[in-house]
Amino acid sequence: MSISSQEICILPNKNNLALLQTNGMPGNLFNNCSNLPATPTRLERLLRERELRKYSKCLNDCEAELPSSTQDCFSPDLETSTCWFNDEELLETVSASRSLNDDGERLDFRTSKQRLLVVANRLPVSAVRHGEDSWQLEMSVGGLVTALLGVKEFDTRWIGWAGVNVPDEIGQKALAKALDEKRCIPVFLDEEVVHQYYNGYCNNILWPLFHYIGLPQEDRLATTRSFQSQFDAYKKANQLFADVVNEHYEEGDVVWCHDYHLMFLPKCLKERNSKMKVGWFLHTPFPSSEIHRMLPSRLELLRSVLAADLVGFHTYDYARHFVSACTRILGLEGTPEGVEDQGKLTRIAAFPVGIDSERFIKALELPEVQDHMKVLKQRFAGRKVMLGVDRLDMIKGIPQKILAFEKFLEENPNWRNKVVLLQIAVPTRTDVPEYQKLTSQVHEIVGRINGRFGSLTAVPIHHLDRSLDFHELCALYAVTDVALVTSLRDGMNLVSYEYVACQESKKGVLILSEFAGAAQSLGAGAILVNPWNVTEVASSIGYALNMPADEREKRHHHNFKHVISHTAQEWASTFVSELNVTIVEAQLRTRQIPPPLPIEVAVDRYSCSNNCLLILGFNATLTEPVDTLGRKDSQINEWQPKLRPDLREPLRKLCDDPKTTVLVLSGSARNVLDDNFSDYNLWLAAENGMFLRVTTGDWMTTMPENLSMEWVDSVKNVFEYFTDRTPRSQFEVRETSLIWNYKYSDVEFGRLQARDLLQHLWTGPISNASLDVVQGRRSVEVRSVAVTKSAAIDRILGEIVHNKGMKEPIDYVLCIGHFLTKDEDIYTFFEPELPSEVPASVRPQVPTQVRTSIVGSRAALLMKQNSTSAVEQNKSYAIDGDTLHSMVTDRISLQEGSSVLDLQANDYFSCSVARKRSNSRYRLQSSDEVVTLLRELADHR
Numbered sequence: 001m002s003i004s005s006q007e008i009c010i011l012p013n014k015n016n017l018a019l020l021q022t023n024g025m026p027g028n029l030f031n032n033c034s035n036l037p038a039t040p041t042r043l044e045r046l047l048r049e050r051e052l053r054k055y056s057k058c059l060n061d062c063e064a065e066l067p068s069s070t071q072d073c074f075s076p077d078l079e080t081s082t083c084w085f086n087d088e089e090l091l092e093t094v095s096a097s098r099s100l101n102d103d104g105e106r107l108d109f110r111t112s113k114q115r116l117l118v119v120a121n122r123l124p125v126s127a128v129r130h131g132e133d134s135w136q137l138e139m140s141v142g143g144l145v146t147a148l149l150g151v152k153e154f155d156t157r158w159i160g161w162a163g164v165n166v167p168d169e170i171g172q173k174a175l176a177k178a179l180d181e182k183r184c185i186p187v188f189l190d191e192e193v194v195h196q197y198y199n200g201y202c203n204n205i206l207w208p209l210f211h212y213i214g215l216p217q218e219d220r221l222a223t224t225r226s227f228q229s230q231f232d233a234y235k236k237a238n239q240l241f242a243d244v245v246n247e248h249y250e251e252g253d254v255v256w257c258h259d260y261h262l263m264f265l266p267k268c269l270k271e272r273n274s275k276m277k278v279g280w281f282l283h284t285p286f287p288s289s290e291i292h293r294m295l296p297s298r299l300e301l302l303r304s305v306l307a308a309d310l311v312g313f314h315t316y317d318y319a320r321h322f323v324s325a326c327t328r329i330l331g332l333e334g335t336p337e338g339v340e341d342q343g344k345l346t347r348i349a350a351f352p353v354g355i356d357s358e359r360f361i362k363a364l365e366l367p368e369v370q371d372h373m374k375v376l377k378q379r380f381a382g383r384k385v386m387l388g389v390d391r392l393d394m395i396k397g398i399p400q401k402i403l404a405f406e407k408f409l410e411e412n413p414n415w416r417n418k419v420v421l422l423q424i425a426v427p428t429r430t431d432v433p434e435y436q437k438l439t440s441q442v443h444e445i446v447g448r449i450n451g452r453f454g455s456l457t458a459v460p461i462h463h464l465d466r467s468l469d470f471h472e473l474c475a476l477y478a479v480t481d482v483a484l485v486t487s488l489r490d491g492m493n494l495v496s497y498e499y500v501a502c503q504e505s506k507k508g509v510l511i512l513s514e515f516a517g518a519a520q521s522l523g524a525g526a527i528l529v530n531p532w533n534v535t536e537v538a539s540s541i542g543y544a545l546n547m548p549a550d551e552r553e554k555r556h557h558h559n560f561k562h563v564i565s566h567t568a569q570e571w572a573s574t575f576v577s578e579l580n581v582t583i584v585e586a587q588l589r590t591r592q593i594p595p596p597l598p599i600e601v602a603v604d605r606y607s608c609s610n611n612c613l614l615i616l617g618f619n620a621t622l623t624e625p626v627d628t629l630g631r632k633d634s635q636i637n638e639w640q641p642k643l644r645p646d647l648r649e650p651l652r653k654l655c656d657d658p659k660t661t662v663l664v665l666s667g668s669a670r671n672v673l674d675d676n677f678s679d680y681n682l683w684l685a686a687e688n689g690m691f692l693r694v695t696t697g698d699w700m701t702t703m704p705e706n707l708s709m710e711w712v713d714s715v716k717n718v719f720e721y722f723t724d725r726t727p728r729s730q731f732e733v734r735e736t737s738l739i740w741n742y743k744y745s746d747v748e749f750g751r752l753q754a755r756d757l758l759q760h761l762w763t764g765p766i767s768n769a770s771l772d773v774v775q776g777r778r779s780v781e782v783r784s785v786a787v788t789k790s791a792a793i794d795r796i797l798g799e800i801v802h803n804k805g806m807k808e809p810i811d812y813v814l815c816i817g818h819f820l821t822k823d824e825d826i827y828t829f830f831e832p833e834l835p836s837e838v839p840a841s842v843r844p845q846v847p848t849q850v851r852t853s854i855v856g857s858r859a860a861l862l863m864k865q866n867s868t869s870a871v872e873q874n875k876s877y878a879i880d881g882d883t884l885h886s887m888v889t890d891r892i893s894l895q896e897g898s899s900v901l902d903l904q905a906n907d908y909f910s911c912s913v914a915r916k917r918s919n920s921r922y923r924l925q926s927s928d929e930v931v932t933l934l935r936e937l938a939d940h941r
């Protein structure tokens with residue numbers, strides 16, 4: 001059969017898919033397409049999204065000029081704090097639709113806003129009960145709330161816990177109603193769950209661990225013992241959140257889960273509805289995998305988060321740590337795009353949060369803020385004011401900050417009456433014992449320092465254990481001279497952003513911990529410090545207080561530009577855009593994955609056939625799946641691959657069936673195949689088909705006669721060197737190839753070593769040899785160019801047909817294996833032989849090289865009952881097309897006959913095992929499914 005040069009590859013879209021289905025061509029026909037029309041890249045899509053956003057913002061701004069009556073109508077007690085969920089009318093007509101069709105094209109730009117369900121532990125408001133059915137709502141404090149209040153572009157609903165126990169139905173109904181007006185939906189958690197989930201697992205386990213404080217020790221050991229019950233409560237609480245989301249979810253909604261409280265949520269949501277668009281964002285740091293691996297529930301948490309479509313972090317470092325935890329702890333593949341598990345990609349990226357800078361800048365003009373500023377200026381006239389604003393949390397480094405201030409006063413007596421530290425310490429998580437202890441500790445240090453450096457009329461530290469309202473806070477930000485942020489670890493730290501936003505006139509100095517995420521964005525303008533180094537912080541205080549005006553201005557200008565351009569709005573739209581794009585890409589990617597093997601059909605066709613050929617790979621096809629985490633002793637078990645015991649019986653039955661020929665085609669050496677299959681009645685093709693034997697006969701070689709093996713010693717040298725230097729790696733010398741594998745080594749080190757090894761091979765010993773270097777997932781193999789499974793299959797089949805004296809044509813072929821990409825042309829080997837059942841325009845394009853070998857195979861597969869064995873002839877099988885063709889023509893003239901293949905499209909099953917992408921028509925997930933398949937086949941004879 002020849003393939004016309006006009007045959008084209010088609011873009012896999014819905015219509016084409018339908019066309020193929022109606023034409024009855026099964027399986028995975030898209031993968032061979034090399035000349036697909038270009039689909040937009042991720043970056044192109046994102047840039048387009050960005051332009052649309054800008055356009056939409058521009059429209060928004062124009063509409064914002066509308067009369068103010070249409071704008072903010074939020075309740076008076078909260079009016080200064082929020083406007084994002086009450087100006088719907090204003091935004092409704094102008095915001096861009098986020099509806100994308102299946103190919104990622106925008107359907108209608110000026111339709112309604114995209115619905116966004118924000119799911120966070122905490123609602124932006126906390127509820128205070130005033131009567132049986134009466135509630136007052138107050139703003140919650142914290143960076144997450146601040147960040148999300150800035151998000152105005154979507155039709156947003158917020159789902160979360162109102163921070164209060166409401167056991168009775170009347171109270172729940174009344175609260176739900178009050179919250180509904182603010183577009184908030186409550187999740188009701190009872191006291192015990194809150195205690196175990198929020199105080200326990202979230203704030204006593206995950207929070208300290210993610211901030212590098214470690215797991216409970218000493219007096220917190222009781223927590224370690226109750227770990228399991230806390231984790232159970234955590235899962236239960238997450239399920240309660242999921243129930244509420246499911247209740248309110250509408251098709252097309254984006255569900256954005258937030259923070260360490262809800263790591264289990266993506267899994268709960270996707271299990272119920274795999275089509276839901278789910279994003280997850282972490283507001284805290286994600287620690288090094290060395291820290292995360294201490295968590296007893298480390299695997300479950302990572303897996304649950306990976307159920308999301310997009311996972312976001314504040315910084316590249318946190319994202320990198322997460323990917324590394326997935327590779328090291330779960331043994332998954334980390335790519336620059338994200339983490340891949342069985343063909344499913346979870347996109348991982350950094351999305352640094354910002355603030356609604358305009359809200360702060362505008363607030364400075366308000367009369368109430370101006371009044372506060374006046375009072376403050378009078379109060380601290382003649383003194384420089386340093387400001388600290390933190391939740392009273394151990395990660396904020398408040399004791400370290402105060403000790404550094406003490407040291408500064410100690411070393412600079414001239415400043416003692418001229419500087420004051422205003423520390424706002426907002427009470428938080430007050431039910432957690434660690435937080436209670438911290439409060440006493442801070443009070444004690446403040447008392448001591450004030451006693452030491454205070455006078456009758458003034459104290460150096462003003463410490464407030466309470467929160468301020470928005471106006472007071474803005475006034476403080478605006479009038480102070482230096483902001484001091486000394487977090488020991490901090491996901492981002494929005495206080496530093498807010499300070500910069502309010503300092504346009506004063507140009508105060510920001511001293512910022514290098515362990516806050518904000519250090520990556522504001523580092524250039526701030527004075528960066530290590531909060532553990534009290535001496536360094538003390539001298540930075542001196543430097544800041546004495547800084548000349550022009551330097552202050554330059555530093556401030558740099559940071560101000562960043563704060564006003566990297567806003568909360570920008571952050572949220574970028575995240576949601578990327579989530580939309582990720583979904584489209586996932587759909588395209590899914591179409592490139594072969595569909596699962598329809599086992600019933602494969603078995604049914606098998607039972608109807610008269611002459612079947614089963615081609616089976618060995619490693620990872622007929623052996624147990626590999627434990628790549630390397631914690632168990634499987635490396636030792638796997639040294640010598642073993643046929644799965646549960647395959648013995650079905651394999652024997654198949655081998656003994658007179659209408660079936662079984663061929664095990666493997667890269668393994670002859671002795672390995674002998675050890676496993678000698679007592680079965682089948683064909684063995686070792687070393688990618690270079691050696692062949694029927695188990696009742698001797699090994700013969702199908703190796704091309706001119707195959708040079710002179711390179712072996714030098715490559716062996718290199719492999720030995722790398723094996724010595726890469727713990728738990730190993731190499732195997734076969735007769736036609738050498739393989740170095742590092743699947744049990746540290747994955748990152750292994751990859752680095754492999755890169756070095758390859759570089760060395762290319763420039764050194766094999767630079768002029770005619771060799772192939774085949775990169776496996778965690779291996780490097782060197783073999784002669786002529787050694788591939790498909791190059792050998794032609795000759796192998798010739799030999800089998802001849803040896804068996806086949807009288808009937810082969811009418812069923814099943815070819816399954818965990819083959820390297822290089823060997824995958826074995827799947828296409830039979831493909832063009834199939835009768836054309838679909839129009840030429842939708843058949844896969846076959847690369848020239850494969851076509852050449854098809855010419856060979858077709859001729860070689862002519863029935864040759866009386867001819868000499870192809871292998872006995874020991875001909876020279878050069879891979880050059882012409883030579884092969886003339887050789888084949890030679891053989892045709894030896895004996896004319898009928899074709900050995902009479903294969904209908906429906907009787908050919910090429911199937912990859914445990915591969916994400918493949919040229920095969922179908923796939924099986926793992927060798928467990930191979931067992932099921934072979935058992936079924938065996939039972940149907």
Ligand SMILES: O=P(O)(O)OC[C@H]1O[C@H](O[C@H]2O[C@H](CO)[C@@H](O)[C@H](O)[C@H]2O)[C@H](O)[C@@H](O)[C@@H]1O
Binds near residue numbers: 142144
């Ligand atoms: O709700 P709480 O338990 O009282 O705690 C308040 C919030 O603290 C954390 O905030 C983090 O988010 C900020 C914004 O992304 C970030 O700047 C800061 O570094 C983080 O610490 C916590 O992650 C939130 O869930 C809490 O609501």
Ligand SMILES: O=c1ccn([C@@H]2O[C@H](COP(=O)(O)OP(=O)(O)O)[C@@H](O)[C@H]2O)c(=O)[nH]1
Binds near residue numbers: 141143146498
């Ligand atoms: O009295 C206060 C003190 C702080 N905040 C807000 O709390 C947030 C703290 O966020 P940050 O990211 O700095 O840290 P987090 O508390 O979230 O860890 C900021 O937006 C502050 O404006 C507040 O509303 N009232």
